[in-house]
Amino acid sequence: MTNSIREIPQSAGFLIIGSNTTENHPVIGSMIKNEVINNGKKLIVVDPRRIELSRYADYYFQIKPGTNIAILNGFMHVLITEGIYDKEYVNTRCEGFEQMAKVLEKYTPEYVADICGIDNPQDIVAAAKLMASLKPMALYYSMGITQFVSGVNGVKSTANLQMLLGNVGVPGGGVNPLRGQNNVQGACDMGALPNVYTAYQPVSSEENKAKFEAAWGVTNLSTKPGFTILEMFNNAIAGNIKAIYAMGENPVMSDPNQHHVIEALKSLEFFVVQDIFLTETAQFAHVVLPARSFLEKEGTVTNTERRVQLMHKVLPPVGEAKEDWWIVQEVARRMGATWDYKKAEDIFEEIRKVTPSYAGITYEKADNSIIQWPCPSYDHPGTQFLHKDKFSRGLGLFTPIEYTPPAEETDFEYPMILTTGRILDHFHTGTMTRKSKVLDENVHEGFIEINPNDAHNYNIENGEVISVSTRRGSIRIKAMVTDKIKPNTVFIPFHFFEACANVLTNDAIDPACKIPEYKVCACRIEKIEA
Amino acid sequence: MDTITFTIDNKKVQGERGQTVLEVALKNGINIPYLCYHPRISKTGACRICLVRINGTMLKASCVEPIVEGMNVVTEDEEIIKIRKFILELLLSDGDHNCLYCEANGECEFQALIQRYNIQEVKPSPTRIPKKIDYESSNALRRNENRCILCGRCVKACREIQVSNVWSFAERGSETHLVADDDKRIGESSCVKCGTCAQLCPTGALTFQTVIGRGANWELKRETSICIYCGVGCKIDFYKNKDNILVKAIGNYTGPNNGHLCVKGRFGFDFVHSEKRLKKPLIKKNGVFEEAEWDEALDLVAKKLTEIKEKYGPDSIAGLSSAKCTNEENYLMQKFIRSIIGTNNIDHCARL
Numbered sequence: 001m002t003n004s005i006r007e008i009p010q011s012a013g014f015l016i017i018g019s020n021t022t023e024n025h026p027v028i029g030s031m032i033k034n035e036v037i038n039n040g041k042k043l044i045v046v047d048p049r050r051i052e053l054s055r056y057a058d059y060y061f062q063i064k065p066g067t068n069i070a071i072l073n074g075f076m077h078v079l080i081t082e083g084i085y086d087k088e089y090v091n092t093r094c095e096g097f098e099q100m101a102k103v104l105e106k107y108t109p110e111y112v113a114d115i116c117g118i119d120n121p122q123d124i125v126a127a128a129k130l131m132a133s134l135k136p137m138a139l140y141y142s143m144g145i146t147q148f149v150s151g152v153n154g155v156k157s158t159a160n161l162q163m164l165l166g167n168v169g170v171p172g173g174g175v176n177p178l179r180g181q182n183n184v185q186g187a188c189d190m191g192a193l194p195n196v197y198t199a200y201q202p203v204s205s206e207e208n209k210a211k212f213e214a215a216w217g218v219t220n221l222s223t224k225p226g227f228t229i230l231e232m233f234n235n236a237i238a239g240n241i242k243a244i245y246a247m248g249e250n251p252v253m254s255d256p257n258q259h260h261v262i263e264a265l266k267s268l269e270f271f272v273v274q275d276i277f278l279t280e281t282a283q284f285a286h287v288v289l290p291a292r293s294f295l296e297k298e299g300t301v302t303n304t305e306r307r308v309q310l311m312h313k314v315l316p317p318v319g320e321a322k323e324d325w326w327i328v329q330e331v332a333r334r335m336g337a338t339w340d341y342k343k344a345e346d347i348f349e350e351i352r353k354v355t356p357s358y359a360g361i362t363y364e365k366a367d368n369s370i371i372q373w374p375c376p377s378y379d380h381p382g383t384q385f386l387h388k389d390k391f392s393r394g395l396g397l398f399t400p401i402e403y404t405p406p407a408e409e410t411d412f413e414y415p416m417i418l419t420t421g422r423i424l425d426h427f428h429t430g431t432m433t434r435k436s437k438v439l440d441e442n443v444h445e446g447f448i449e450i451n452p453n454d455a456h457n458y459n460i461e462n463g464e465v466i467s468v469s470t471r472r473g474s475i476r477i478k479a480m481v482t483d484k485i486k487p488n489t490v491f492i493p494f495h496f497f498e499a500c501a502n503v504l505t506n507d508a509i510d511p512a513c514k515i516p517e518y519k520v521c522a523c524r525i526e527k528i529e530a
Numbered sequence: 531m532d533t534i535t536f537t538i539d540n541k542k543v544q545g546e547r548g549q550t551v552l553e554v555a556l557k558n559g560i561n562i563p564y565l566c567y568h569p570r571i572s573k574t575g576a577c578r579i580c581l582v583r584i585n586g587t588m589l590k591a592s593c594v595e596p597i598v599e600g601m602n603v604v605t606e607d608e609e610i611i612k613i614r615k616f617i618l619e620l621l622l623s624d625g626d627h628n629c630l631y632c633e634a635n636g637e638c639e640f641q642a643l644i645q646r647y648n649i650q651e652v653k654p655s656p657t658r659i660p661k662k663i664d665y666e667s668s669n670a671l672r673r674n675e676n677r678c679i680l681c682g683r684c685v686k687a688c689r690e691i692q693v694s695n696v697w698s699f700a701e702r703g704s705e706t707h708l709v710a711d712d713d714k715r716i717g718e719s720s721c722v723k724c725g726t727c728a729q730l731c732p733t734g735a736l737t738f739q740t741v742i743g744r745g746a747n748w749e750l751k752r753e754t755s756i757c758i759y760c761g762v763g764c765k766i767d768f769y770k771n772k773d774n775i776l777v778k779a780i781g782n783y784t785g786p787n788n789g790h791l792c793v794k795g796r797f798g799f800d801f802v803h804s805e806k807r808l809k810k811p812l813i814k815k816n817g818v819f820e821e822a823e824w825d826e827a828l829d830l831v832a833k834k835l836t837e838i839k840e841k842y843g844p845d846s847i848a849g850l851s852s853a854k855c856t857n858e859e860n861y862l863m864q865k866f867i868r869s870i871i872g873t874n875n876i877d878h879c880a881r882l
Contacts, residue, residue: 322824436798
């Protein structure tokens with residue numbers, strides 16, 4: 001997030017696009033609900049599913065999955081043609097407006113409504129006018145913006161809109177991605193990515209190579225960016241990747257096109273998994289190393305607003321399970337490393353030395369105060385919101401972006417759109433939540449949301465087990481007939497291995513950031529004849 | 531900000547315009563008792579337990595009384611004690627408060643005040659009617675309205691924090707009682723089981739199912755950590771019993787969540803006690819996993835990775851780090867893959 005959770009009361013209104021906030025980030029969802037329902041703030045929601053927040057929205061757009069860019073361009077088209085964008089902000093703090101405005105010309109409300117499947121184009125005009133009146137408006141998004149082959153462009157479009165409205169770099173505004181894992185922000189910050197060291201320092205830079213070789217006392221660092229997860233699996237099948245060491249990941253469940261992932265894991269010469277359970281992925285391992293759960297260890301995690309917090313040890317370890325860092329260190333030592341970290345804090349002190357944005361953060365500060373990176377020195381208070389007064393790069397850059405359709409469009413054979421996501425009571429691959437009594441009792445099995453119209457056409461009853469197929473696979477799953485979902489579109493949560501959404505999903509990826517298109521693919525539903 | 535100076539019990543204190551007497555008192559360690567007040571919700575001024583004497587004359591509810599320059603506050607005198615006792619006795623006579631059977635025993639705010647003001651057993655009020663007990667309908671929450679003192683914290687927790695508006699009051703006078711939705715049992719209502727109402731309940735009227743049979747409140751130990759689920763990073767006070775079993779999770783007010791939790795953050799942690807947890811390293815031999823000692827497993831991993839690195843080069847090896855692990859662990863994993871293996875093939879589930 002460019003801004004902070006505690007700024008939610010300062011926003012005059014919210015645009016929620018591609019985020020089912022009350023189910024997937026419920027605590028933030030409730031804070032937004034409080035502002036809208038109890039304090040009269042404005043709300044615009046864009047989502048293919050009639051999510052809870054849509055009920056409180058001033059304007060709700062039930063768009064076709066994969067058409068975010070079109071509707072964002074549509075809002076911006078109105079702001080420009082009506083002359084109600086923040087001209088002073090655009091003139092003084094941004095660049096590239098003319099080029100973008102030219103691309104936006106054709107995104108008239110009628111053109112956009114046709115792409116997105118919106119009945120009344122005038123709603124786009126009215127919503128854009130409302131946005132212009134909200135000072136400031138905060139934009140929140142999640143994987144409903146990013147998990148497309150056009151994911152990077154979707155993110156840039158959200159930034160375009162917020163800059164055009166003058167909402168970046170102000171308290172209560174911002175472009176606020178809600179991150180889905182408790183430490184996905186931290187894992188990225190720490191350089192658990194193929195192209196960057198900590199704090200996004202590119203591996204391709206000779207300067208960074210020299211810096212980290214000096215810090216780590218080695219001479220062998222590579223300047224060639226590595227493979228992303230999906231590329232690792234493709235290259236395993238191609239014979240280029242021979243071994244994978246996986247710490248706490250469950251790609252068999254979480255990655256698209258499950259059959260392909262399993263084929264990749266089976267083709268490895270050596271596969272090590274480090275986890276708290278024998279997951280679907282661990283079944284394919286040669287060696288499984290037992291790790292401690294988060295309650296059995298100490299360390300820091302970084303949340304969606306860049307806030308670094310300290311986790312304390314709550315419970316003693318189970319069996320012989322060890323901290324993940326201890327295990328990695330033991331393997332490294334056996335391969336020649338001279339590492340000697342005695343506790344997590346020793347590692348954190350090293351992180352501070354090589355990570356400019358974390359340099360001023362200590363365990364003491366993370367435990368007792370609100371500390372958000374960038375925090376470059378010990379006496380720095382941390383950063384509540386980014387791009388204050390000027391953007392990190394100087395001027396905010398508008399990027400002209402054209403709408404492009406998803407990788408897989410519906411056709412005669414696969415006539416419906418499948419979209420996937422999470423639900424309130426479960427988390428990701430279900431490894432933890434399905435072993436929690438209350439959560440498992442709340443929702444025990446997977447389901448597919450089908451619009452009543454479609455259910456009628458296919459002669460499907462609520463609760464009936466049906467077959468769902470895509471070009472990659474087929475599953476059987478219970479139908480939930482609900483008008484939460486748009487006609488001709490179905491939704492499956494991906495938590496349930498026995499009705500696994502990722503058997504079906506498309507592994508087509510965004511060319512820039514390699515994110516897979518989980519949110520839209522073509523599918524076919526069929527009644528199972530007795 | 532306007533700073534206002536005044537005295538509480540002859541002690542000079544300072545607050546900011548808009549604050550109440552109770553807020554400034556609590557900040558200065560002055561222990562005015564209260565029941566319906568809670569810092570996380572709007573002020574009610576209903577229970578009257580927090581009343582104080584202002585400028586030697588007026589009795590006012592300190593939770594809703596704005597501070598004024600030079601005011602003189604007395605938090606307890608004979609008459610105030612008498613009134614507080616009277617209120618506590620009324621509340622006691624209108625419910626069925628038997629601590630022996632109560633999950634809140636030992637951490638009940640009402641019980642603490644009964645003891646503080648040395649209230650003895652009172653006769654049931656003639657207008658008292660037995661109220662609803664709902665221990666079964668929800669797998670998350672328990673409700674016994676005979677312990678309810680009608681403070682309204684749960685109603686406000688659901689309206690202002692979770693914003694689901696499940697709870698409200700029905701009827702009037704001695705018949706006043708809580709209702710979920712249009713008078714449903716909790717398990718059949720629209721409750722999403724965030725548990726904030728039970729967290730704020732000052733008695734045992736609303737409690738968590740998970741506490742049953744897991745030890746007395748005074749036996750529990752508390753430790754604070756951060757939720758494992760989504761990216762909000764809720765700070766949680768975990769309570770465990772003598773056997774190191776988790777009993778309950780309470781939202782911490784200094785975290786980004788400001789005391790709130792969702793159903794996962796409240797009830798989603800018993801997986802750590804699952805029988806299925808891995809307890810020893812496993813090595814697959816002839817297609818079947820067999821338990822191994824750490825040294826054997828670690829030696830094997832190091833040997834195989836070294837062999838593959840020598841035979842096919844460092845770029846034939848890849849590491850998957852995890853958004854479920856700490857910063858320290860992610861840092862070490864990428865350091866291992868980059869400096870010990872010698873490749874940038876490191877990634878995690880950020881995009882998934």
